[in-house]
Every structure is written in C-alpha cells, then in structure tokens.
Amino acid sequence: MAVLDQTGGVARAAPDRARPREKALRRRSPALRRAFPYLLVAPAVIYLLGITLYPGAYAIYQSFYLVRFTEWIPVGFDNYVELWSDSEFWQALLNTLIIGGIALTLECVIAMALAFFAYRDALIRGWRIVFLMPMLFMPSAVAFIWKLAFNDGRVISDLLRKIGLIDGNLDFLGNVWLARSTLIVADVWQWTPFLFIIFVAALQSQDQEVEEAARLDGASWPAIFWNVSLPMIRPVIAVAVVLRGIDITTMFTNVFILTKGTPGGTTETISYFIYRQGFQTFNFGYASAAAVVMLVVTILAAQLVVKRAFRSGKA
Amino acid sequence: MARIELRNVVKRYGSFTGVRRMDLDIADEEFLVLLGPSGCGKTTTMRMIAGLEEPSEGEVVIGGEVVNEVDARDRDVAMVFQGYALYPNMSIYENIRFPLRMRGIGKADQDALIRRAAEMVELGDFLDRKPGALSGGQRQRAALARAVVRQPQVFLMDEPLSNLDAKLRSSMRVQIKHLQRQLRITTVYVTHDQIEAMTLADRIVIMEKGVIRQIGTPDEIYSDPADTFVAGFIGAPPMNLVEGRAENGRFTAPGLVAVCPPDISGRITLGVRPEDCRVVTDGPAELAGAVYGVEPTGETTYLTLRTGETLFEVKAARDARFDLGAPVKIGFDPERIYFFDTETGVRLRAQPQRSAA
C-alpha cells in the first residue's frame, strides 16, 4: 500500500499550512468553564421548579386557609385536623391502596406469565402490536369502553348470563367489589402490555447461553424461567413495577368516567378525592391539605423506593 | 516550531496518581512513542498534551508556549483515536472537512486539501461513503486523513492500530511512518505493542505506573535497558531474567554459572535474551537444564528449558529438534549479558576496566 505523494517531503509552505487566526489562543475563563454544565441544565430545572416548588408551596400555603370563593380565611391546622377525622379521606386512601394493589399484582402476574410464553418465540414479534394495542388508546377512551361494557351497555352481564354464571343483571355500580372490579379490569386491560413489553425486551436481551446451560443441566423451561431468567432481570422488574405502581396510585381518569366514586365512596381514589373536594364542593383549602399529605407521601416514596429501584436498574 | 515540553507534570485523580512527576522534551519533527502496559499513564500523558485533560501540576509547553490554559480546540494538535471516532452521520468527505471548517479555512481551499489528504491514504474513492459503510482499515485511514488534512503542529495517536488485524497492522505501520516522514510533523504515539514502538519510533519512552522508566532510541532501549522492567518489556520472546548471587566475578544460580564484572556482588538478577543464547553440544556453557517445550515457528525454533524452578527460553536453529526432558546446555553471548540489582531492578553497568584483564 504505497503512499502516492510525488513531491518527496512536503514542504510546510505557508499556503498549505492551514493556520487559523494567528496566535489568538483563546483562553476560556475558568469560571465560565465551570459554570457551563450548570447553565445547560438550569432552564430545565427552573421550568420544573415551576411545576413542583411553586405549586407545592402554594398548596401548603393554601392548606392553612378556608377558601370561600375569593375569600381566604386563615384557619391554621384546622384542615388537617378535619382531614384526620374524615372517614372519606381514609376511605380514599384505602381504596387507592386496595384497587391499585390488586390491579398492580394482576398486571405483574399476567405480564410475567405472558412474557414467559412469548420471549422465546420469534413468531410473537409480529403479534406484539396486538398485545400493545390496549395501551395505545387514550385512557379516557379505555374508560368509556369498559363503562359501556360494564355499566351502560350491560354487555358483561349479558355474557355472564349466557354462560350461565348468573341470572339477572349485575349492577356494577351498586356493589362495592363489582364497582372496584370495573376499575381494576380497565386498568389491567390497558396497562398489562406496559409491563409485558418491558419484561419481554429485558428477557430477550439476556445472554441466551446461560439458559442453554441450564437446559443442559436438566431444568424445565418454567424452572429456568423462575430460577435463572427472572433473577437476571430483577432490576428491570423493579424499575417497571415501581413506575407502574406510582402511576396506579394516581388513578383518576377511570374513576371519573366509570364510577365517580360510587357506591358510597368505595371506589374513590385519593386523586379523585382531591378533585371532588376542590372542584365539586369547592373546599380548596381542604383539598390542598389532602394534596399536601399526598405530596409528603410521594416524597417519602421517591426517596425510599424509587431511588433504589432506579439505581439498581440504571445503565 | 513544534517542540513539546512537559515540565514537572503530575496528574492525580482523587487519591490516585496517574502520572508522577514527569519531565519530557520532544524535538520538532520527532516521532516519539509512549510505550507501556495499560494503566501506565501513557494515554493520560498524551491527553494532557492534547488538552483533553488538565495536569494537576506542572506545565505543558507546545511550540515554546505554555498551553495549560489553552483549550484543546485551540492547540493545533490533531489526534487519531483508537476507535477512530469518525462522525457517524457525516460522509468521509465531511469528516475530513470538519477540522477545516472549525479553523475557518476558506471554502475554496477546502476541497483541494480534503482530496489531497484522502489521496495520501488512498481513500479517494470513498469520500462519499459514511463511516458505517467502511471496513476497519478504511476507517483507520479516514481518521488519519482527518488528522492530516490541516497540517497541525503536533500529531497525537492513541493506539490507532490496536483494533486492526495483524496483517493490516503491519502494513499500516509502514504507512504511518512514511506519512510522518513526509509531513515532518512532531508526533506522539501511544501503544502497548513493543513491535510498533521499535519500528516506528525515533525515541521511545517506556512508562510503568505513571513513571518513566527509560527514554531512548529503540536501539538503546533494546541493547541498554535501564532496569528489569524495560528489559522484560522489550523483545519477544522477552528477555530471560534469573535471580541469583554474584561474588568475585562469578554469578551463580540453580543450573547457571556465568562470568560477571567483579564489582557486582550480592543478590543479582541476570538477564540474557533468547536470541543471544545458543545450544551448546560440546564446550563451555553457562546454563544446563532439561527440555521443557519446543516451538517451531517456521522461521526459527524456540526452545524452553527448565532449570530448577525457572523456565528459560532460547532461540534455536530453524531445524533444531529436541526431545522433551532431554538434557541440554546453553551458552550466552558474553557481550549481551545484563545484570540487575534484584531488589530495585536497576541495571548495574560495569565500571570501565582500568587495566586490561
């Protein structure tokens, strides 16, 4: 591989020398150099402070007042005291935990089972879109699908009747657990794909050879899945479940469209509680107090759970 | 003038010192190789010259000017990286053009310079392609072209050949050397491959754990190593090092007796290269042992023998054959025996004889 140049020994002539602005060696002030990364990230941080710090402070401030239209009457800790003894508030917290907990568990289990069957199969790749579809609808649209199926259109009742499980109609709004199931079904239907797609992606990116070794060692596929594959993606599971869990505790849309809290407030989630207090009974101060409580819980959860989940799953 | 000087340069990372007090003078147009195992500080040193790292102490001087405060972009150095670092979204033409744009070279001059650089590395036909469509060797040459195009004061190369296969590596070595001679640009080249160092360098700087062990021409490094590290690092197969005792002009070790300068005594390590030994069938020999292994390479045969606990390697005749376990005797070239202090590893040079023996 010979080098072509004919003029043996290229002279460093001035025209050839791509010499820029003469010797004006820029010396960047060290102060600017140090500040630069902060400057890059500042706009985003300031913007976010606008949606966290400012409203947070505002909510805290407002929670010490009784708000009557434009009149703000300072009431000290009264709102919090009332909250403490408000059975609806505690009911809302309980509902959120129960409904969210059941839904999250179901989503996890189903997604894992589906992932087990799907991840080794190339055929599934094309069908992945079908599994994803429920997630692609607007949450409000999904809520309406199930509202029609459960409540207004009574399709579910009808099907159950046809199979012979029940006779007569099921009033999904009249019974506590029936009403809760409508919320759970809607959430599970829409969001199981979220966990599913993440689990499958994680499983498929694992080293196949480890599984093959286990197979040679005599393990069955379910055993391999449980003892080898799942532990390998434990950080992923943590991250995905934490993300989904956080979103579930903020359940609002389904409640708003499907049940509005009935029967008797047993399907009211904490988000809906705040909404109702603020925008139906217009107790803004009271609602803010509840919001502050939720904020504190969120911050605690972020420090304890999220930080750890993301650190272990972090790239 | 592109002399480079490092004065008292130190680089620390927290409590870890990557480069200890270093003084180095690199002459204009010199091809200097920084050689050493990974973690020895050679890349860090080069990056300080480039301006990609700031020295914790000391001064970096390029062309007579202290450049510590000068940003990498203004130092007029060009660098070829181990992974080539070509801009993936630009064509080769645009890749080579990039430094010219940054330096404000007029559009009229750009094209000529780019094409000439591409011709120098024989990539003239590939200018329209993107890096992804090129082979490893072609990418390497593209990276070279990008460095060459603007005639910088200094070339820096960070193990540019280590990602290539052996054959490509040797042909690229020749080309790089030729290019540097042609362009007459001061070059600092980092590698852990001693063959690259020996074949390319005007001078070699051998480093270990942040310290310079020796600076010298390839010949000096080879024939006059400063310590056991250098001795063992250069040469493949590496120099044999045997620990023993020296007293009154005799060096002894298990299976080994050799003459040594009388002023050397105590716990001494003897070093002799495989190519400076020969199998002795009759006559005096320094070393006796049993055949441990035989490796014919076609060009020659490497014999490994065992004396006591030590394995000793000797370069034998091309068609020499040995039986495993057979006894064998080795003689050393008396001019090419080296002695080192076992404790410090430092090479002990004989005092000149005051009178003929």
Place this chain on the structure above:
Amino acid sequence: MEKRRKSKGDNLVLRYLVLGSWALFCLVPILWFLSIGFRPRTEIITPEPIYWPTFSLDAWRLLLADWPIFDYLRNSVVAVAGSVVIDLILGIPAAYSLTRYEYRGRDDIGFYILSTRMMAPAIVAIPIFFLFRNMGLLDSVWALMLIYAAVNLSIVVWIIRSYMLDIPKELEDAARTDGAGDLRILWEVIIPACLPGIITASVIAAIFAINEFLFTLLIASTKSAYTMSVALANFTGGSDGVIYNAIALVSFLAFLPILVLIVLIQKHLSRGLTMGAVKG
C-alpha cells in the same frame, strides 16, 4: 436484539393457548368498540345488547354537525406539538449536562428531574389551576402546552440521557481536537448521534400529552380549548346521555396516529417507557 435460536422442548399448545387468549382479550373489546362507532345510537344502549348491529354513519354526521371535532383535533395537535418542542429545547442541553459533565450536585439534579415524573397530577392540580386563572390563561391552548411540557420534561431528559450515554466519548474528544466548541459539538455531533433517542423521547412525550386528562379537564373548561382526551368526557347530548358512537369514533381517531408512532419506535419502546433503564 440478536436473533434468538429456536428452543426445543416447549409446550406449543399451552403457549399459543395462553397467548392466544390474551390476544383475544385485547382485541375483542377493541373490535367491539369499533363496531359501536358505526352503529345508530338506538342500537347501543338497549335492554338486551345487540351483537349484530346495523351499519350506520350516524356518528360521523353527529360529530361533524354538532361538535367542532376539528377544533379539538387542532387543539390537541398544537398543544402536544408545542409541548414536545419546548421539552426538546429544554431537555437536550439538560441531558447533555447530566451525561458529559461532572460537577457537584449533578446526581442530585438528575434525581430531582426524575422525581418530577413521580408526582401525581392531583397534587399540583389546584395550585396550577389558580395560577393559570390568575394569569388569565385558563382555557387556552398555551396553558395546556406549558403543562404538558412540564409533565413530560423529565421523561424526555432521561430518555435522551440514556441514548447520549451510548455515544463514545472519543467522538467528542475528536471534535474538540478538531477545533469545535461545546455548543457546536452538541449541535453537530451529539444530537445527530442520538437522533433515535430524540425521536423516541418525542414520541413518548407526545403520547403522554395526548393522553393527559386531569390537567386538561381543569384547565380547558370551555369547549374552545378542549383536546380529544377531555372532549370525550363531554360527549353528552343533554338528556340523551353519553353518545357512545361519537366517542368510539373519536377514540379511534386518536388511536391511529398513536399506533403509527409506536410502530415507528417499536425497537426503542422498552427503553423509552422505562426512561432508559432497560435497553430492549
């Protein structure tokens, strides 16, 4: 994702049974709801559910006549697109700062940004409501744009950050020795190199913005600012009750573009949804 070698010894029947049932469970409600969109209103809420409806374009007529559906669409598009643009302008430099620089507080800032994703809308809904009301921005697409941008910014930053981490540092060193300054490196080297990440982040942010309900409900209180997500909740014809066939149609109107976007980024989906924590 490298090709998986076919594994032997599976129980294919069980596998396809399980997957098939779930696929059915996913599809059937969708198809059913689609059929709702093409029924006359009289055949939707009936004493006994009708399974073989008559085809009708009633819903279309209703939509186009009584509701400014294209206004809702336009509002959605403007608010969503605008919010994504804001997020990219703020988020790309932020991601770059978190990736390539080391400075005190960097991890804390990163975690802070991440934590805003965790924040329930309900917590800040009321203060935001008051804020916008006092600024007179209630009921405007601008308010929605700002809100969506705020809600999605952390997602955008973290997704892009994940892709930036993949860019070899050598590339920037090369650009630097070639003479490029920080901003130029960002613009000409970094951004093109993480373009898939930028697209993924934009798509995911857009989808989350389209889906947003609570804030939109509170802020867009009159029809002029409705987006598709919230408009659904208000398809009531007074005494007629909920107009399902219209709702169904609008749902699919929103579904189709989202489907297209998802197919576009499907290779990056897992990475995007977990904000970079999982590299599918």
